[in-house]
Amino acid sequence: MRREKEFRYLKLANILREQILSGYIKPGEFLLSENELCKFYGLSRTSVRKSLDELLKEGLIVKKPGQGTMVSPDLEITEKQRRILRILAPSPSFFVDNGLPVIIERFLQEHPHVDVKVLSLPSFYFWESLRTSREMGLDPDLVFVSDRQFAEMDNLDSFADLEPLLANRIPAMYPKVIQAFRRQKEIKAAPVTFSTVYLAYNPELFRRYGVPEPASAWTQSEFVNAAKKMTRDTNGDGIIDLYGISLSSSFSRWPVFALQKGISPTNPAEHPERLVETFDFLHDLLYRDRVATIHQTETHHPNSDAFVRGKTAMVLTTTLEMAGWRSEQMDFEPQVAPLPFGDNQATLLLANMLIVPTACKSADLAKEFISTALRSDVQEKMSRTAHFLSVLKHVNEQVWDRPFLESINITNRQVENSYFLHELFPDAGVMEELETEMKLFWAGLESAASFAQTLQRMIRVKSKS
Known part of the structure; x- marks a missing residue:
């Protein structure tokens, strides 16, 4: 883990360098402030300053006391004669760091005359950044997005229909995954990896405290009992420093509890008693049984640091996140357990995908890149080396054993019972408002019944409007 942290500043240095050399930030323009860089890229001030020091040594930036950090006004950027494929991607992204390089490597082997440039921009205001880049004349050939960012797109007509490109590959793909990005007769995005949200656990902690590891049909009661046994004050200072489970306030995690309890994905307000049961259970974990710790986030990205550091025994996660953990040099190998929160074997789906702007200047290269990404051998290499699920x-x-695939709910027709967030909340604005409204609930200052009523009311208002 320590080694990974030592090199995080180099990742930011690479991102900022590419923004400068691509012309996204021009000579004489200021970079984001140190505070903003910390917030948008999830780094400490120390890491941000080390990143800037790297660029300072290279002569790419200059520091203006009292004003900020500026791209060197004297910097001259020369255009290359080779063809360039420009990919715009959000940061942070586990797939951009660990999966995309696999695709790029194969693509460059077959297209040695092309340079692939990945311009990473903060996911916090990704679409605003894309609009800015277009206004500056920097039209990307490909845009890499998550399913949530796809749902936030305000102009689908500005992206190409990929149905003709994907037609021969669709039979080999999971229908649920590809159909979620179909709009009328067009497919607007090509998923390159996906995941369900599932439960991971630390087997070392289970063994240390004599707790049986999760069985294939374990129950909610068994889950709670296991969490209780592993919630401890390990150093005797009167403060709990080990919890049974780490929860996240992110919408990409907690709705799993609702889906498992049979709440209708097409009408979340249809069964108010199940909503109350869901929120009551979350309050049980946090404040009555006190077996959970909560990470409240202002971004779309859950934070699993407590689990990675061995401070919680279980966490809801994805293969996308677990692939990123592998670079953290963890002290244990996480295992996967079936979700035990209800009788309905449903969960959330997440995906990463590529979309092609209709205004891109290298549509042929963009489509070749997507074709490369969806080749069986490339998908297999991403699964075996970077540990991402294939579409x-x-x-x-071929790559994963059946018990693992069963535990993450993608065998047989399991995946058909799971949902992307945009299928649950077609209006992305509802999620944004609910995340704000839930702050008191997560703090234990609003009851389950009260917040269930708030959610129902907001959904009714939005549906009428």
Whole structure:
């Protein structure tokens, strides 16, 4: 973990360097402030300053006391004669760091005359950044997005229909994954990896405290009992420093509890008693049984640091996040357990995908890149080396063992019972408002019944409007 932290500043230095050399931030323009860089890229001030020091040594930036950090006004950027494929991607992203390089490597082997440039921009205001880049004449050839960012797109007509490109590959893909990005007769995005949200656990902690590891059919009661046994004050200072589970306030995690309890994905307000039961259970974990710690986030990205550091025994996660953990040099190998929160074996889905702007100047290269990403051998390499799920069913069946695939709910027709967030909340604005409204609930200052009423009311208002 320490080694990973030592090199995080180099990742930011690479991101900022590419923004400068691509012309996204021009000579004489200021970079984001240190505070903003810390916030948008999830780094400490120390790491941000080390990143800036690297660019300062290279002569790319200058510091203006009392004003900020500026791209060197004297910097001259020369255009290369080779063809360039420009990919715009959000940061942070586990897939951009660990999966995208696999695709790029294969693409460059077959297109040695092309340079691939990845311009990473903060996911916090990703679409605003994309609009800015276009206004500056920097039109990307490909845009890499998550399913949530796809749902926030305000102009689908500005992206190409990929149906003709994907037609021959669709039979090998999970229908649920590809159909979620179909709009009328067009497919607007090409998923390159996906994941369900599932439960991971630390087997070392289970063994240390004599707790049986999760069985294939374990119950909610068994889950709670296990969490209780592993919630401890390990150093005797009167403060609990080990919890049974780490929860996140992110919408990409907690709705799993609701889906498991049978709440209708097409009408979350249809069963008010199940909503109350869901929120009561979350309050049980946090404030009555006190077996959970909560990470409240102002971004779309859950934070699993407590689990990675061995401070919680269980966490809801994805293969996307677990792939990123592998670079953290953890002290244990996380294992996967079936979700035990209800009788309905449903969960959330997440995906990463590529979309092609209709205004891109290298549509041929963009589509070649997507074709490369969806080749069986490339998908298999991403699964075996970077540990991402493939969007091709036969690849997952070759790479992963069946118990794992069953635990994460993608065998047989399990995946058909799971949902992307934009299927649950077609209006992304509802999620934004609910995340704000939930702050008192997560703090234990609003009851489960009260917040269930708030959620129902907001959904009714939005549906009428």
